[in-house]
Amino acid sequence: MQLHDWWFVVIAVLWTGYFFLEGFDFGVGVLTKTLARDRRERRVLINTIGPVWDGNEVWLLSAGGAMFAAFPDWYATLFSGFYLPLLVILVCLIVRGVAFEYRGKRDDARWQTRWEHAVFWCSLLPAFLWGVAFANIVRGVPIDAHREYAGGLLGLLNPYALLGGVVTLSLFVLHGAVFVGLKTVGEVRLRARRAAYAAGVVAVPAALGFLGWTQAQRGDAGTLITAAVAAVALVAALGCVRAGREGWAFVFSGVVIVASVATLFLALFPDVMPSTLNASWSLTVGNAASSAYTLKVMTWVGVVMVPLVVAYQGWTYWVFRRRIGVRHIPA
Template identity: 70%
Template sequence: MELHDIWFVLIAVLWTGYFFLEGFDFGVGVLTKLLARDRAEKRVLINTIGPVWDGNEVWLLTAGGATFAAFPDWYATLFSGFYLPLLAILLCLIVRGVAFEYRAKRPEPRWQHNWEQAIFWCSLVPAVLWGVAFGNLVRGVKIDASKEYVGGLVDLLNPYALLGGLVTLTLFTFHGAVFTALKTVGDIRERARKLAFALGLLTAALSVAFLSWTQVSRGDGTSLVAMAVAVLALAGAVVAIKAGREGWSFALSGVTIAAAVAMLFLTLFPNVMPSSLNPDWSLTVTNASSSPYTLKIMTWCAGIATPLVLLYQGWTYWVFRKRIGTQHIADAAH
């Protein structure tokens, strides 16, 4: 296996980690409107992800940085062609981070309500747009012979990509509901279980449709295996949450995300950005990669830094592992 192949796999792993971790805190952000009944419950939901949301976003920065360094042509074409959707995601992530930090700075209900609205919408919009973006990556976009994206915004809003956006929205919200049930106590935990079960059924229907479409149009034997793992894991997650086994359900929903991302990257390889105009104009792991020397230096750096990051993030989750409930909210008015 060549170094550019290894870095394609590593980038897939980074995106898997990002969607697994950021997926549930996007879901929790959406649940602040769907599940929480009052301000105290909204505080409970926000507090479940308060210590970890910023660390989860590090995976996105790492995935973007790795793409820029390992596959500069892929990075350039992707970020120029998908400029508006990615800009919308970036703005949402900025506003969402500010909302987490500023929401409790003043006690006025209107001030807190406005930041809570920002958390909801800035969680929902990226959850949809990531699915749309990856749907277009797999489907193929208008790339010309000079590796330039020559399509428009409307070209990105095709049925396959929009279905992908619905899948990521429902899957992340289901993932977040299971995480909420895992991290809370009392009535909110019971309602999170019930909502997670309903969301799981909807997610399963949409996911089977999207993954089947992907398999029929671009899949092979290995992607079929990944699809089977994703579908079975999602079914197991739904059954587990119905039985009240939040830990198993959360682990299986994570496996669903990992298998689904693996399937998408398996259908891409050896392309990184297929051209819908001419297959010969597609960006591949070969023609879009950096020099072997650059990839070698990156491999050494990743080998040293990655274990340290994983240890630190794992320690963070261990420290903040306990469940919380409204009884832990000292004064719901502030």
């Protein structure tokens, strides 16, 4: 395996970690308006991710930075061609972070309601748009001979990409509802189970259809295995939700996300952005990579820094592992 192949795997792992971790806090953000019945319950949901949501976004920064350094042509073409949806995601992430911090700064119902709306919409939109973006990356986009995006915004809103958005949104809501059930007590916990099952009813046909479509377009034996793992894990997650086993349900919902992202990256390799205009114009791990020296330096930096980040995040989750409920929120 050459260094550019290795860094393709590393980037896939970073994106997988981001979707696994940020996925459930996007889901919790959506549930603040669909699960919580009053302001104290919304505070409970926000508190479940309060200590960890910003740490989860480190994986996005790491994935984006690794793409920029290891595959600059991939990064440039992706961010220029997908400029508007990625800009919407960026603005949502900024506003969402501000909303978490500013919601409780004033004891005013209208002030808090506005920021709660911001949390909801700025969780829902990225959860949907990430699926649209990655589905388009796998499907392929118009890239010309100069490695530049030659399409428009409407071309990104094709049926396959929109289905990908539905899949990520429904899976993240399922993942978030399971996380809420794992982190709370009382009535909120019981309603989280019902919300998880409801999200699963949407996620099952959407995910099976999307994975089957991906397999038909770009699949091989490897993607067939990972897609099958995702399908089995999704059914197992719903079974654990019905049985009230939140811990196992969270494990299986995480496996669904990991296996689904693995399916997309396996379907993509050795391309990083296929061209729908001419296959020879596609960006690959070979023609889009940085120099061997750059990749070598990045490898040594990654070997040192990645374990530190993982260890710190693991410690954070351990410290804030206890369940919370409405009784822990002052009236």
